[in-house]
Amino acid sequence: MAGGNRNFFRNFAEAAGHVVDLLSNRLNAASVMVVSSEGSVSTVIKAFNRDKIIVVEGQEIRFDPAYFTDWTGAHWDTPVVIPQTSQHPLTQDQSRTRTGTDAAGEYGLIGFPISYSNGQKFGGLAALGAEGAFSDADLELVTSMALFLSYIAELERRNESDLRHLGRLVEDKRHVEEIAEAYRGEAQAAKQSTQQKADFLAFMTHEIRNSLNGSIAMSELLATTQLTQEQKQYLDMVRSSNEFLLTLANNILDFSKLEAGKQSIDVSLFDPVSTIEDVASLMAPRAIEKKVELILDVEDGLPMFVQGDAGKLRQILLNLLGNAVKFTHEGQILVAVRQSGRSADGEVRFEITVRDTGIGIAADKLDGLFQTYHQVHESDSKVIYGGTGLGLVITRNLIELMGGRITVSSEPGLGTEFLVALPFAPYAEFDMGAAAPLRLDGLRVLSVDDNASALSVLERLLSEWGAFSVGVRTAEAALERLGRGSFDLVLLDVHFFDLARRIAALPEAPPVALLAPLGTVPDLQDLDNVRFTVFKPLRRFQLYSALSAIKQSPAP
Known part of the structure; x- marks a missing residue:
């Protein structure tokens, strides 16, 4: 197939035909042939016969298997020169006339193997002529044409391999697409099923939570009535179960919302x-x-x-x-x-x-x-x-x-x-800097708490507000410190409640403030020196407000 001044070949057979035609014009040859080999059997792919039919396309040429194997093992990658075909062990059996050909006679043979790039044998290119008809230049030409055909054979092999690979890829792609389509259908069905389950779960949880809220409310009302000790125990169990179930319902509802992607940020x-x-x-x-x-x-x-x-x-x-x-x-x-x-x-x-x-x-x-x-x-x-x-x-x-x-x-x-x-x-509406600093400059506070972490937090707060802060963890240390200097206030953890009475008995006793767990109601009877109670966990502003009142109106 011509393309400008270049020749392009559709396949190896077309390239082989071109080479045979070229050599038939360049060599004084009686016959030129391109063969493919399968062991000791060669099949003619393309052939040229000048005066009589020596070989034909499709003809099988058989060699002695044992001798062919040994000979090709030693001579495969080298040019072949046989002066007299009837005398050479490789070709002497081919000098007899075969059906449809007239190969009898004495010929000289030159040839060169055709191989793939990995060394695998493909076949060969050979020319037959009268004894002494071929020169060294003819042998070089045959050799170069055989190398050209080797290149074409390799291209065709790779092309066939690529086509097979492409065919497998196409088949794999089709198979993957079928699987993907099946998975898409399953995923869609699973998503729809999950959504239905999530909606049902959310609905049921909401209804259960409504009923629980009613049960909790009634339990709280029941707790305000006169109950025996045994009834109170039963009620505590009911209230505990209600709280657990409400937490469970809330968690399930939240989880179903998260799974359904319905949770969003409410800014x-x-x-x-x-x-x-x-x-x-x-x-x-x-x-x-x-x-x-x-x-x-x-x-x-x-x-x-x-x-x-x-x-x-x-x-x-x-x-x-x-x-x-x-x-x-x-x-x-x-x-x-x-x-x-x-x-x-x-x-x-x-x-x-x-x-x-x-x-x-x-x-x-x-x-x-x-x-x-x-x-x-x-x-x-x-x-x-x-x-x-x-x-x-x-x-x-x-x-x-x-x-x-x-x-x-x-x-x-x-x-x-x-x-x-x-x-x-x-918040962009106004300066987002820290609030105006809280100040208690000059206020002298003695803090008493047996919990080291709580005492450390309290002392740090007081120091940040500018107060003079001293912290101790025992009643004895508190009394000893009061004996060495005056304070505007003593902050007592409720565990040191008795210490408030001992402080009240001191001359020039400072006022006392209690730090009590949330919900605690201390008995302050006969404790006039207790000015206020601050509940734990401490709220900074509440504590600051109470201390500010002490600073503004210190106890006499």
Whole structure:
């Protein structure tokens, strides 16, 4: 097939025909042939016969198998020169006339093998002529044409291989598309089924929650009536079950919303410090019931307002504090809030730490902490923890939905620490700098608390406000310190209630303020020196307001 002044061939047979025609014009040859070999049998692909038919296309030329194998092993990659075909062991059997040909006679033969690039044998190119008819130049021409045909054979082999590979790819593609289409159908059906289940679950959970709220309300009313001790025990069990079921219903509803992708961020303006203090106060009664101290440590100078989802922040803290209370049987739970900086666009970043002194978590179980329906703590004969394993999964999903992250560290027997980092948008209506600093300059305060962490938080707060603060952990140390100097106020943990009477008996006794767990009602009869009570976990502004009143109107 001609293309300008170049020749292009559709296949090897066409190229072989071109070579045979060219050599028939360039050589003084009686016959020119291109053959393919299959062992000791060669098949003529293209042939030229000048005066008589010596070979024909499709003719099989058979050699002695043993001799052919040995001979080709030694001579395959070299030109072949046989002066007399009737005398050479390779060709002497071919000198006899065969059906449809007239090969009898004496010829000289020159030829060269045709091979693939990997050395595999394809066949050969040969010319027959009278003895001495071929020159060295003729042999070089045959050799170059055989090399050309080797190149064509290799191209055809690779093309066939590529076509087979392409065919397999096309078939694989069709098969993959069939599988993908089947999966798409299954995925669509699964998605629809999941959505239906999620909708049904949300509906049922909502209805169950409504009924539970009614049961809880009636239980609270029943608790206000006259009950026997046995009835109170039964009622406590009912109320505990109601609370568990309500928590379960809320978790299932939240989880179904998250799975259905229906949870979204509700951005509004809110006070982050008050929000965190509200959650701590809400969880305080449960901690007090277990005789676990809940300590709130909020860094001074946090923004008064930020923009974000206050509801989800409450839910995150409720879940983390609920877990801390559940798995802490003695000691304390510390909630620390810090500002970790601002981004270039003014985004406010908070770090909230919830650290408890509970039972802790083994290192090999931490990976399963955020897995759905997975419990890392097993109940035993002494303690039944219960739960669904959804709380922390929901917590992590909510945090990630808000653009934050959560990490956990723990050690069995020593407690667990969760660190939550959350970003919030600044409030652009006015300067988002810290509020005007709270100042109690010159106020001298003696703080008495046997909890080292609570005392440290209290002393830091007083120092940040400019007060002169001294903290002690025993009644004896407090009395000794009062004997060495005067104070405007003594802040007493309610555990040191008797110390208030001893202080009142001192000459020039300073006023006293009590730090009591939320819900505690101290008996202040005959204790005129107790000026006020501040409830734990401490709310910064309430404590500051009470101390400001002392500073403005100090006791005589």
